[in-house]
Amino acid sequence: MSNQPANAVSTEKLVALLIGATESTFTMMLDLPVVPGGYHLEPAIPVNFSGIVSIISFEGSSIGYGRIASSEKLACQIASAMLMTPFDSVTDEVLDAMGEMANLIIGNVKSSLEDEIGPLLLGIPTVISGGKYRTWSGGASDWIVLKMLCGDEELEIRFFIAPATKVSSSRLEGALKTELV
Amino acid sequence: MALDVLIVDDSAAIRKILQRVLKNTDLSLGTIHEASDGKEAMATLAGNDVQLILSDINMPNMDGLELLAAVRQDSKHSKVPVVMISTEGGQEKVMKALELGASGYIRKPFTPDQIKEKLVGIV
Numbered sequence: 103m104s105n106q107p108a109n110a111v112s113t114e115k116l117v118a119l120l121i122g123a124t125e126s127t128f129t130m131m132l133d134l135p136v137v138p139g140g141y142h143l144e145p146a147i148p149v150n151f152s153g154i155v156s157i158i159s160f161e162g163s164s165i166g167y168g169r170i171a172s173s174e175k176l177a178c179q180i181a182s183a184m185l186m187t188p189f190d191s192v193t194d195e196v197l198d199a200m201g202e203m204a205n206l207i208i209g210n211v212k213s214s215l216e217d218e219i220g221p222l223l224l225g226i227p228t229v230i231s232g233g234k235y236r237t238w239s240g241g242a243s244d245w246i247v248l249k250m251l252c253g254d255e256e257l258e259i260r261f262f263i264a265p266a267t268k269v270s271s272s273r274l275e276g277a278l279k280t281e282l283v
Numbered sequence: 284m285a286l287d288v289l290i291v292d293d294s295a296a297i298r299k300i301l302q303r304v305l306k307n308t309d310l311s312l313g314t315i316h317e318a319s320d321g322k323e324a325m326a327t328l329a330g331n332d333v334q335l336i337l338s339d340i341n342m343p344n345m346d347g348l349e350l351l352a353a354v355r356q357d358s359k360h361s362k363v364p365v366v367m368i369s370t371e372g373g374q375e376k377v378m379k380a381l382e383l384g385a386s387g388y389i390r391k392p393f394t395p396d397q398i399k400e401k402l403v404g405i406v
Contacts, residue, residue, distance in 0.1 A: 226343060
């Protein structure tokens with residue numbers, strides 16, 4: 103196992119890993135179709151959102167975040183498929199299912215990266231729901247913003263990674279802010 | 284003989300999925316216990332006999348590898364099959380789990396058939 107810095111992993115490879123992890127999660131755990139809808143890079147700017155957001159961090163030789171965001175409708179659809187129980191409104195079980203989606207998708211990407219950049223420790227998902235809110239994430243590097251399409255709905259995956267020497271853990275703790283709009 | 288099982292995962296969704304998968308196998312099941320972390324799992328094992336443990340790795344309080352090591356030291360359950368089910372798929376983690384005495388390792392995401400096939404070889 104090598105210990106290359108995180109910036110040794112290209113954006114294209116990170117996107118491919120995110121797409122692969124999302125597709126395998128949707129296929130194996132949900133039996134729902136999903137296709138890539140394109141990606142772009144975005145600097146750390148406030149983002150308004152209304153829906154369900156699931157965030158998970160990781161740290162080690164590199165540190166970063168993964169953020170999975172969807173409408174309440176898609177979150178209910180995902181939970182219904184995962185738990186084989188119909189959900190037409192957001193409940194604790196729907197939130198738990200979305201937390202697990204972040205764990206599955208970002209966790210898989212993390213595991214795939216470890217062979218190149220060394221061991222990484224995955225955190226525990228945090229799920230935010232209800233109302234309109236704004237999130238802001240710090241860090242000098244751009245975030246990857248990937249859209250995955252599930253029928254008429256869109257799952258947005260945001261991913262950030264940087265070498266641990268560039269962003270300290272304490273700064274990263276304060277780097278993700280969420281406030282109601 | 285009915286198989287009593289302990290499912291250990293901090294995700295209620297995963298615990299529910301694994302319950303459903305177990306019930307769809309040909310295994311003769313007894314009681315299915317659940318725990319949300321290793322500490323809770325050890326408390327469950329203190330008061331119950333189980334014949335199979337399915338455990339995640341990344342959990343708060345006591346993670347799956349710590350639980351595995353503790354189970355292998357436990358006089359009542361040291362020989363019970365423990366299958367790790369985790370997003371951790373790196374070779375180092377898998378080897379560590381096997382060294383600690385894991386009976387099998389399944390990477391998440393998984394299909395129900397993958398769980399069933401793994402259990403057929405173990406139980």
